[in-house]
Amino acid sequence: MMTKKMMVAPEETRKGPWTEQEDLQLMCFVSLFGERRWDFIAKFSGLNRTGKSCRLRWVNYLHPGLKRGRMTPQEERLVLELHSKWGNRWSRIARRLPGRTDNEIKNYWRTHMRKKAQEMKRALSPPSSSSSPRDSTSRFSDLPDDHQNQVIEGISLFDDKGSTITNGDLAVSTGDQNEEEIAKGYYSMDQIWKEIAFMEQNVISSTGPVYVGNEEHKEEVAYSFFSPPTSMAPPPPSSSSSSSGNYVSDSLWRMDDQEDIKMPLPTMGDFFVSDYGNGIEY
DNA sequence: AAGAACACCAACCGCCGTTAC
DNA sequence: GGTAACGGCGGTTGGTGTTCT
Incomplete structure (x- = not known):
């Protein structure tokens, strides 16, 4: 039997970068038919693209509500907070950052956490060791990617596969394997967290508390990356896009579940004042 | 000036959940 | 209830621009 997973796209289906013409075509058809039925749009528009490809292009690039440019410090902080809470639930995190996909x-996280991990490696690595032919940097970079994720990017309290380290099992997650790593000279996540907390406390004049090794520390440590949140009040009742000319689709940044609603977070009004200011929906 | 290394980001892939039939 | 189609999500890859040596 032919299952969907065995099915392949027709050979003539276009791949790779989108042309301006294709963008225009897609925008036109989305405006006509809405952000649904991507397969239909793909076929009907004459674009030799899959529905998935069309959707992705729209969501990640063409959507009018998208923000461009670097993440603001507030956004960075929010990403950090939310990642510490939800792990690699990127779409969910994205809903908290209007205009961001x-x-x-995801790209930001990978890039910046890698950078952070590298900075940390440098900070943590002893000046030089005569006992080892290689420095700590090469130790890390010699690890396979997956392994690096666990050892380095685990600073998020999640491995890069998205496994959440839940209540009290930080030590379990770092587990036997990490003991082995430590024995080999790798750093445990616990150590990494301690070092990050220490560095952040020294480098950034943070007043946030830093705890390591229990459930609380997940968020507390997250705050310690940057300055602590100044406001944890619920969003202002009037933060609506209705008065704005900006078009922000409900489907992209709506709240998706009760947990979202319950979660106390800094007001988004704090974040998007200038370039996205009025286009916020909750 | 040239090559290497790094950073960024668009796009693809595979899996999974939901929906329609 | 079973199956196929579709849409969404997370992981990964590859291209390109920028910075470093």
């Missing part, structure tokens, strides 16, 4: 946040 899951792809963008």
Whole structure:
């Protein structure tokens, strides 16, 4: 039997970068038919693209509500907070950052956490060791990617596969394997967290508390990356896009579940004042 | 000036959940 | 209830621009 997973796209289906013409065509058809029925749009528009490809292009690039440019410090902080809470639930995190896509946040996370991990490696690595022919940097970079994710990017309290380290099992997550790593000279996540907390406390004049090794520390440590949140009040009741000319689709940044609603977070009004100011929907 | 390394980001892939039939 | 189609999500890759050596 032919299952959907065995099915392949027709050979003539276009791949790769989108042309301006294709963008225009897609925008036109989305405006006509809405952000649904992507397969239909793909076929009907004459674009030799899959529905998935069309959707992705729209969501990640063409959507009028998208923000461009670097993440603001507030956004960075929010990403950090939310990632510490939800792990690699990028789309969910993205809903908390109007104008940002899951792809963008994912990319940001990978890039910046890697950078952070590298900075940390440098900070943590002893000046030089005569006992070892290689420095700590090469130790890390010699690890396979997956392994690096666990050892380095685990600073998020999640491995890069998205496994959440839940209540009290930080030590379990770092587990046997990490003991082995430590024995080999790798750093445990616990150590990494301690070092990050220490560095952040020294480098950034943070007043946030830093705890390591229990459930509380997940968020507390997250705050310690940057200055602590100044406001944890619920969003202002009037933060609506209705008065704005900006078009922000409900489907992209709506709240998706009760947990979202319950979660206390800094007001988004704090974040998007200038370039996205009025286009916020909750 | 040239090559290497790094950073960024768009796009694809595979899996999974939901929906329609 | 079973199956196929579709849409969404997270992981990964590859191209390109920028910075470093």
